[in-house]
Amino acid sequence: MKYRLGDICTIAKGATGIMKAVPGPYPMVTLAEERKQHNEYQFDAAAVIVPLISSTGHGHASIKRIHYQEGKFALGTILCAVIPKDESLLNPRYLFVYLQQFKDSVLVPLMKGAANVSLPLNKLAALEIEVPALAKQQEVIELAEVLTGHKDDLEVLLDAQEADTVKLRQALLREAMQGQLLPQDPTDEPAAVLLKKLQAAKAASGKAGKGKAGALFAEEAQAVEGPYALPEKWTWCKLGELVERSDSGWSPACANYPAAEGVWGVLRTTSVQKLQFLAEENKQLPAALTPRPQYEVQAGDILITRAGPKNRVGVCCVVDEVRPKLMISDKLIRLHLHEKQAYPKFIALALNIGVSAQFLEDVKTGMADSQVNISQDNLRATIIPLPPLTEQHRIVAKLEQLLQHCDALEQRIRESRRLAEQLLQTALREALSAPEAVNDLALTAKLGHQLTLL
Incomplete structure (x- = not known):
């Protein structure tokens, strides 16, 4: 009724x-x-x-x-x-x-x-x-409790699988940064030799970089001691040794919505995720303001967030693809590497995990978690475990392959959660739509079996 x-x-x-x-x-x-x-x-x-x-x-x-x-x-x-x-x-x-x-x-x-x-x-x-009648209401209630119990049991199993996948991902990244992911190639030119060639080239040219922050990367490289031993042909170095030039952008007052196609926009800091660039995270530049093309982001740029909430500062990615007319803001730092010494994807990987990421975390400054900064000096001083250039490429390629398997496992877990919720909701809606037909024992057994199959 x-x-x-x-x-x-x-x-x-x-x-x-x-x-x-x-x-x-x-x-x-x-x-x-x-x-x-x-x-x-x-x-x-x-x-x-x-x-x-x-x-x-x-x-x-x-x-x-x-x-x-x-x-x-x-x-x-x-x-x-x-x-x-x-x-x-x-x-x-x-x-x-x-x-x-x-x-x-x-x-x-x-x-x-x-x-x-x-x-x-x-x-x-x-x-x-x-x-419905009170007795039928009680049957629906008991059915909901039993089915929710089955779903909760499944959630415990999925949580454990998810935790194992996270540990696997972390182990792969850790091994990559310690030179344990792949066997060493004896024909690779040692990273230390690459750095010496770079120093010689800088000395010959008489300049270390261009752009707003280029002078910050002009110091002569010094020996760096890291927290753990690296493979024979690897070396520890400071990020500043690998950077040819860097700059920050411009943060004018913009509309609070993304730029239309063909219209200039300014990137939000949220455009930079760990190892992922989101071009849609931008604000449209007002028509009254003149764009500054020198800040337009290009494919291959390394972007690092330098100011904002604590959990968002120090995040780094490489721009793989980008549509035209997007400028970096002054809360982002853009790095251009010496291409013959460092592979941008490997450097971005190093800055997001392990020793380099912890270094950036430790040098953040600010009065509260809501607004912190990383200075260009501290960014320049960040230590990097540097393999030979060819190994940098091999590591990135192998990691991308292995992490795809982690992504597939996590997708499977998400799909199991979705199906479990869908089964539960379908059963309860059927019971609520026709409470007089509820057979809680049969329906419970059926749904319990289906949930365990996930």
Whole structure:
């Protein structure tokens, strides 16, 4: 039988500002999965918590999750509590399962607003839901608990597989930086000889580099001692020895959206990910401003983030492909290497992991994690484990091949998670759509078997 939600439930908006919560003994429900704490409670009941604002921001209606909460609790102002008036008619846990499974089809369409999308309380109260007999509600609840248990068991196994894949990836990268990934080739010219040739070329030319920061890389190379022994033909060196020239860009006031095709844009720092360049992460340059083509990013550039949040500073990538008319910002440093001494992809790899990455982490400066910097001097001083040039190419090629296998394993794990969630949701929706036909033992056995096959 169908009932209007407002006829069989009390619907009350939260009263506590999420940012004003005072730590205390009572759980406080917010949009996040984890509970906050508050020193006062607003409700003492079993309730289903429904968000009143969109989960994905302006202009798009969505609800990420529904909460279930019992006992004394506080509630944020951008959520509401739906509390059954008579639990002999409507079990609150059944209501939670129902709204969680059908949120996209019955709740999201009720949301209104062109920019600030929200769910009106009167629309929620007018919603009609299917309420079967109490015994059938209990069967649905028990089915949800058993199937969720099967899914949780599978998640434990997938978490272990994922952790093993991460360890494998880290081991491969570590071996690459220690010269243990591939056998050494006795015909390779030692990296130390390459560095000496580079120093001689610099001395003959009388200049070390060009560009805004070129002078920083003009010092004569000195012997560098690293934290561990390298293969015979490898050597430790400072990044400054390998750089021909470097520069930073320009950060004018830009539009807060990506540049259209054929229009100039300025790269965000988020365009630089570990070993990956995202050209779409840019801001469009206003038509009133004159572009500066000298800062246009080119294929083969090494980009390093030098300013921003702590976890984003010191990240490095090589630009493989890029569309025209994208400029680097002044929060990025661009490096051009002496091509006959260093392979850009290997250097970017070294800067993202191991000793070099830790060096960059240790020299970050700033007053808080939200805004730190790496100076050009410290970047120049970063130590690099340098193999012969031909081995640099071999290492990168082998790593790309091996890491593709790691990527495939991780994709398989993600697909297993997706299928497990899909199986669970399908079973529960079938049970909710026809609760009179629920055979919890048969359905549990069927879904449990399917989940274990993943």
